[in-house]
Amino acid sequence: MKLNLTIFLLLLTATAFCGERETIRDAHGKVVGTATTDGNKTVYRDAHGKVTITATTNGSKTIYRDATGKVVGTASASGNKTTYRESSGKAVGTATESGNKTTYRDATGKVAGTASQSGNSTTYRDATGKTVGTKK
Numbered sequence: 001m002k003l004n005l006t007i008f009l010l011l012l013t014a015t016a017f018c019g020e021r022e023t024i025r026d027a028h029g030k031v032v033g034t035a036t037t038d039g040n041k042t043v044y045r046d047a048h049g050k051v052t053i054t055a056t057t058n059g060s061k062t063i064y065r066d067a068t069g070k071v072v073g074t075a076s077a078s079g080n081k082t083t084y085r086e087s088s089g090k091a092v093g094t095a096t097e098s099g100n101k102t103t104y105r106d107a108t109g110k111v112a113g114t115a116s117q118s119g120n121s122t123t124y125r126d127a128t129g130k131t132v133g134t135k136k
Helices: 002-015
Strands: 021-024 031-038 040-047 051-058 060-068 071-080 081-086 090-099 101-105 111-118 120-126 131-135
Touching: none
Parallel strands: none
Antiparallel strands: 021 031, 021 131, 031 040, 040 051, 051 060, 060 071, 071 081, 081 090, 090 101, 101 111, 111 120, 120 131
């Protein structure tokens, strides 16, 4: 469960604040959700339009809340590195940007995946390099 939360938070941050409305697709091109940004708040919805999580950014810190408003995690940016934490404050992963590529690592430092941007499209890959999703 913690690994799933880690990957989920990492991918959410990767898609946050990249435009007003983003479509999130799985590896097969099927729409699995959207991210809509208004000011400093991004609302994530599943494929059926139901709100799954929100992300609010103030300065270098982002707070993630579930559909009920409960805090489920945070992300704090410093330079090209972002650290993700569970609601209890325990670190669950990092993201490091270099050029058009972001590398995600779990709490132990092991690579969990990458995101590569080309134009207005981002491709997400797992630790083995397999495509797990895209965003446009």
